[in-house]
Every structure is written in C-alpha cells, then in structure tokens.
Amino acid sequence: MRVEDIKTVAAIGAGTMGHSIAMEFAVHGYNVHLIDMSEDALSHGLDMIRHDAVELSEHHLIAGQNIDDILARITTFTSISNGVHDVQYVTESVAEKLEIKQSIWKQVEENAPQDAIFTTNTSGLSPSAIAEVLKTPHRFVVAHYWNPAHLMPLVEVVPSRSTSQDTVDTTVAFLRTVGKKAYPLKRECLGFVGNRIQMAVIREALNIVSRDIATAEDVDNIIKYSLGRRWSILGPIISADLGGLDIFESVSEYLLQDADNSTTPNQLLAEKVRRGELGNKTGRGFYDWNGDEGIQTVAHRDEQLMKFLERDVTTE
Numbered sequence: 001m002r003v004e005d006i007k008t009v010a011a012i013g014a015g016t017m018g019h020s021i022a023m024e025f026a027v028h029g030y031n032v033h034l035i036d037m038s039e040d041a042l043s044h045g046l047d048m049i050r051h052d053a054v055e056l057s058e059h060h061l062i063a064g065q066n067i068d069d070i071l072a073r074i075t076t077f078t079s080i081s082n083g084v085h086d087v088q089y090v091t092e093s094v095a096e097k098l099e100i101k102q103s104i105w106k107q108v109e110e111n112a113p114q115d116a117i118f119t120t121n122t123s124g125l126s127p128s129a130i131a132e133v134l135k136t137p138h139r140f141v142v143a144h145y146w147n148p149a150h151l152m153p154l155v156e157v158v159p160s161r162s163t164s165q166d167t168v169d170t171t172v173a174f175l176r177t178v179g180k181k182a183y184p185l186k187r188e189c190l191g192f193v194g195n196r197i198q199m200a201v202i203r204e205a206l207n208i209v210s211r212d213i214a215t216a217e218d219v220d221n222i223i224k225y226s227l228g229r230r231w232s233i234l235g236p237i238i239s240a241d242l243g244g245l246d247i248f249e250s251v252s253e254y255l256l257q258d259a260d261n262s263t264t265p266n267q268l269l270a271e272k273v274r275r276g277e278l279g280n281k282t283g284r285g286f287y288d289w290n291g292d293e294g295i296q297t298v299a300h301r302d303e304q305l306m307k308f309l310e311r312d313v314t315t316e
C-alpha cells in the first residue's frame, strides 16, 4: 500500500482515543468509517468529535475548515465487516484486552481488502501476540497515540516480529502527512518507549508518596516545573549529555540502590483501584474530582496543548 493510495480510513472504537484519531483523519480530508458496537457509542463519539473540532477551529488549528464538512467525511458503522470492506488503512482503539483485540482483527482481516494496512493503538500489548490470529501479519503494526490523540503529536510505530518494513515505512509516512510526529521502534517490546518510561516515573512517584516523602500534589508540581518543563524541549538522554554524564553516573551509583524496583503495581494504586477510586471518571483518585474540576482541568490541559501545537506550526 502506498500513502497516495489511501483514500478511506476505518477507525474501530469511537471512545476516548478512537474518536480523536478518526477526527484527525477527517480534518485532513480522508473519508473515515467510524465503527463501534452501538449507535449510542457512535453518537457519543460524533459528539466528542464535533466538540474537539470546534475547539481546534477556535484556536485556528484547522484554518478555514467548516465543521460540518469534517463531520460529513465520517460514516458510522456498527458492523466491522461493513465498515472495513473498502478501506486502505485501519486503526483500532478498543479495550486493552488481548482476546478482544485478536477477535476484532480476525474479523477485520476476513473483510478488509488484501493490501489494507492494519494498525492498533494498544498502550503496550505485544503486536506479535495480537497478530497471532492473522494470516497476513506482515501488514499489522502498532500505531500508539497519546491522550488526547488530536492534541498530542507523538505516535510510536512498533513492528511485530512479522511486520514488513514496507508496512512500517508507509505507516510512518502516512501519519506524518496528517501532522503526527511518528517514530518507528527498531523492534517490539512491552509498553514501547513512552509507556515504559511513564510507568517507571509513576512507580517512583507513588513510592515517594507511599514513603511519606512528599504529597501527590507536590510530586506533580515538582515534576511539572522541572523535568516536565525541560523534557518538553529536550528529551532525557540529550539532557543528560548537557548535564554531564559523569554526574549522572555518580548519582546513579547511590540512588538506584534506593529507588523503587518493584515488579508489581504500587499498593496505594492497587488499593484505590480496589475501592473503585479510579480518578476523574469516578470522582476520586489521588485527587478529589468534585463538580466541574475535572472538566476545568482537562480544558486547561487542552488549552496549553493547543498552544504547543500552534508553536509547532510556527517553528517548523
């Protein structure tokens, strides 16, 4: 499949990630088949797409585009077979469960064109494990976005043991045509790059809170005004080069012995999940999300992320 031959994209899953990914392709002029299990889920997905498209338009990030024209490029389906039969590229964002993804990809392969590219937005499952059910695994690859997908530029493209180089190259090139910062990994690993690092950071952050060294809010603000600020400009390894590798080695020699090296979820996290305190979506996690605090926090985050996108456009 060549990038120039891609005209219609299927987006399976119209939820948090899927609606956002579908919108991006529609904003860039592609026909999109949005697929989910029910009309209610699709209707909710379209509502989120319209909300996000208006937000992008108000920030001049989709200059000159009519919102209704964007929505008109999206056709909804509750049937995978109908939704994928005439597309050239499939993106999947359903539950992070191996068996569910395998079941869906079997249906996709039975109904999609022989040369369509298959991509999953899994957060960290093995693409080889998902593709075990496929007869044509050479065309299956991870394209892992970051939440919110339409405001976070990065997509990790991760091959399985069977993915062809042509599939990787076309996927990276295609994603870059719609403005994503798409980077291929050399080979698969659980969690890819971003989530391996994110989970290591979360493990240590919760270790610090568990040991009553600092509160969750102070940990968040300390990172926000230090590593978070610097890493939005230069990544961790280049920052080590600038800080001096001798210093990083000296600190590693004593600190790694004290850092958290647990291989199971932090107990604070596990206890909260057990109590149903899942964060903003249940009103309580490490923070209390009363009233419209969650909406205000997400709106502030998205406002700042759009400012980054505006800057990306002007500085590239």
Ligand SMILES: NC(=O)C1=CN([C@@H]2O[C@H](COP(=O)(O)OP(=O)(O)OC[C@H]3O[C@@H](n4cnc5c(N)ncnc54)[C@H](O)[C@@H]3O)[C@@H](O)[C@H]2O)C=CC1
Binding pocket: 012, 013, 014, 015, 016, 017, 018, 035, 036, 037, 038, 041, 092, 093, 094, 095, 096, 097, 100, 104, 121, 122, 123, 124, 144, 145, 146, 147
């Ligand atoms: N939420 C996040 O921050 C991120 C999630 N991801 C990954 O993206 C995937 C989706 O995550 P979310 O969008 O957060 O989940 P979600 O729960 O918001 O959306 C999942 C959607 O898939 C639909 N779905 C489930 N089974 C289906 C089926 N058989 N056919 C059609 N539609 C089906 C559901 O109805 C729902 O609308 C997961 O693999 C997740 O790990 C990746 C990056 C970030």
Ligand SMILES: O=C(O)[C@@H](O)C(=O)[C@H](O)[C@@H](O)CO
Binding pocket: 122, 123, 124, 145, 146, 147, 148, 194, 195, 198
């Ligand atoms: O954090 C993100 O945006 C993504 O990279 C994800 O895959 C999921 O949120 C994951 O980190 C949740 O564990």
